[in-house]
Amino acid sequence: MTPFSYARPERIEEALALAGPDSRYIAGGTNLLDLMKENVLQPRQLIDINRLPLRAIEETPEGGLMIGALVSNADLAWNRQIEQRYPLLTKAILAGASPQLRNMASTGGNLLQRTRCYYFYDTGTPCNKREPGSGCPARDGLNRIHAILGASEACVAVHP
Numbered sequence: 001m002t003p004f005s006y007a008r009p010e011r012i013e014e015a016l017a018l019a020g021p022d023s024r025y026i027a028g029g030t031n032l033l034d035l036m037k038e039n040v041l042q043p044r045q046l047i048d049i050n051r052l053p054l055r056a057i058e059e060t061p062e063g064g065l066m067i068g069a070l071v072s073n074a075d076l077a078w079n080r081q082i083e084q085r086y087p088l089l090t091k092a093i094l095a096g097a098s099p100q101l102r103n104m105a106s107t108g109g110n111l112l113q114r115t116r117c118y119y120f121y122d123t124g125t126p127c128n129k130r131e132p133g134s135g136c137p138a139r140d141g142l143n144r145i146h147a148i149l150g151a152s153e154a155c156v157a158v159h160p
Helices: 012-018 032-037 073-077 080-085 087-096 099-104 107-112
Strands: 005-007 023-026 045-048 057-059 065-067
Touching (some): 012 045, 023 032, 057 080, 065 080, 073 080, 073 087, 073 099, 073 107
Parallel strands (some): 023 045
Antiparallel strands (some): 057 065
16 A cells, blocks of 8 residues: 555645645545555545534425535434435435445445446556546446446446
8 A cells, every 4th residue: 555644634624725636535434445455546645534524414495405424324324304305315325335334434435436346446457447548348348237327438337
């Protein structure tokens, strides 16, 4: 693993100021740490956002819900308002991971996670997501877990 620096800001403004092309936000780390262990991602700085006030699920003036980036998938799935108003979201979260992962994974992390493509994780094969223009072996290789909709000529492994 490549050496990196670690920051733990106290305020959202501090976390935003630390962001850059060689930095990554981390909360639960269930996807990012795997990518770092496999040398798929090698950030120079990790920005731990766990101290930030982003754990609320709040009603919006328009009648929707605003979900904080640090709300765990477990807390989101079992939230009474989510269960009543967005039952499909509850079902999708509960079907998508083990209880252990749901307890660690954050909603913000779900949005930032990278593709689950075998070739993306294998740094010995070309991958247009890792290195644009290098090729996409998933187009003709193992691709059962890849996109039904949203694929392109460059990549068939869209967002998980």
